[in-house]
Amino acid sequence: MIGRVGLGRVISRSLSTAEPATQSKITIQPAIERSPTDLLNALSETVGPDRTAPHFAYIDDPITIPSTQNAKKTYFMAKEFGKRAARELAAEWPTLFAFDRDQPRLPAFRPQHHPDPLKVEPTDKNLLEMIESRKVLDACMLYERMRSENIDVSEKTQMELFRTVAYYNSQNIPFSEWSEWAGMRNYGEYSNAEWKSGGVADLLFETLPRNDETVSIMIAGLCKFSNHSSLSRARELFKEHKAAGGKLRREAFDALIEVSNYSVAKKLIQEMAEAKINPSVRTFQALLTSAARTAKFEERIKAFTEVIGEMQAVGVEPSLSCYYVIAKNLIDNNLLDKEKRESEENKAKYGRQLTVAVSWCNEIQKQIEEKNLSPITATCNLFFAEAMGIHYRAANVQLAENLLSIYESKKNQVQMPAFTVESTFYNRYLQLIIEQTSSLTKIHELYKSMVPRLVGVNNSLSALVFRKLSASSDKNWALLRRVIVDGIAAGQMNGILGEEMRKQLCNVQLHVRNHCI
């Protein structure tokens, strides 16, 4: 029987092959055109960050995962200093590392000391190299050495040097511009230096011929590192140059606008228009900074509205740093502290300002929601943390969640630096949600997803969770256990929180089975 069936199949197959006309024709689909990165994109969509794991900068081991912000900073810097020590050794004794089999040779693995300005040959080329590598102090030393040895420095090189020293105030570059070492970049302390009068910048300014560019650079430098005398000098230079019929560059106007009050800044904008200089985003940001200095709240808001309206009229898209300036100055500084607004009048004032701030943030978020966001200035990322601060104050969960989705969307390329600004952003969000949510299960889920990777364990957060646990009629052993474990890891045992932990543990009803899961 089986044999017959098998034979029948063979026959039917052979018959079907004999009649190709009856068979449906196979059509090969045209190839879908793919870009070289399509496959990589598809792969990357299948994976995402594991928020319960430590940041990749840390050693993935329970004992070495940092819990608090302070520990994160300490460990990150310790690792970075270890690396720097190794590089220093290699730069000092390069022959001990002469295993040279790499083709092509990789300069990244051959650290070298920068040339000593007192030993290097005093030539234009060496000076230019120092300027290019932004060794400002070394370049200044070499330039002074060349002058004392009566070696001619070409005007072009002097101009390059002048640009650099005016921008950096004859000092080495600030930590925020260190490209190689992320720890120093993020944790290095800023110093608000004042203009170094009588330095190399002043010397070069006197040496070089006065033209639009040199005067503009000088004014921008004087305004960037402003003190009373440098500002008056910048304004004098501005007047002198204008009287001499010169036309300043946009950067000089931007710098002057930023340090002037709003009424003067508006006049400067008019002068720019008369001189047919197109304003850029930075010009408007400077104008917003100037407007933010207006003391009266109503006038300040009016000024912000004017500037944003002007930007729309001119067709300049506001950057996130513009919005940051606005968001930072929507509430009076003296009202931000809870202790300082004890009087009824101040409380009412604060409430009014907070309402205005929320509506501004709402408008801004609507504007940026659908757009591709990319960084334009170094302060763009600060907008998110500042806006989240306003939502936290106003206890507005909806807007906070909207802001979070904007930040985490793929259209946004503006990323906050991890461990510092980003941590503040997520901390504010987490505390807001915990305060506004009654479900302990939801709080537990959110807490687990953010602590300690995104948000370091801190006293206010732990105290808030304990408060929630005490206030809730439900019990959540998993959340309590997690907060206590985190608290122990963060060294909260000695103090009020340790007491709170013990109190919470005393309240745990061990005989109820469900609570112990």
Place this chain on the structure above:
Amino acid sequence: MLRSIQHVENQLSQSCRHISTTSTLCKNRAGKTKSTTNRTQLLTYEMAQKPHHLGVRKSWLTWHSQNLEEFRQSQPLVVAQDEVVRRFIRGFFPQNLIVSGNEIVIKRRGNVLIVAGFLQYSRRLDIRRIYWMFGFAEEFLSILLKQPVKLELAFVESEKDVAYNYI
């Protein structure tokens, strides 16, 4: 003194080369560990498995493609690099080693060299110091070998934690 020198000279003049006629010891000694009477000899999993279990029950301590047919362009180099890395780790983390640092795994993936294995907490546990040492070791080896080196060393509390058996 003089007599003894004379004796040596005599020996040298009489010495000549011979073929060794000692029978070879055809016995497999690798992977055999001597047991103790009170079962205190610690064996890790790696030590407990015999050499013929390699690739079956246990894996290699170095991973690269240079031991495959037609991929042997720089096999001696890899062996030398492995030894450099192992000696460096043994010398740099002397207080943290377990089983004398004999079980460090070296993996090569692309251009990256990954050092994996276990370390134990030293008597004075200072995590900041561990981070400094990891940063130093990674950078030092990277500069030395001219390729990125990553440490994936996990910590155990003491050597006992990696014990598989006591014999």
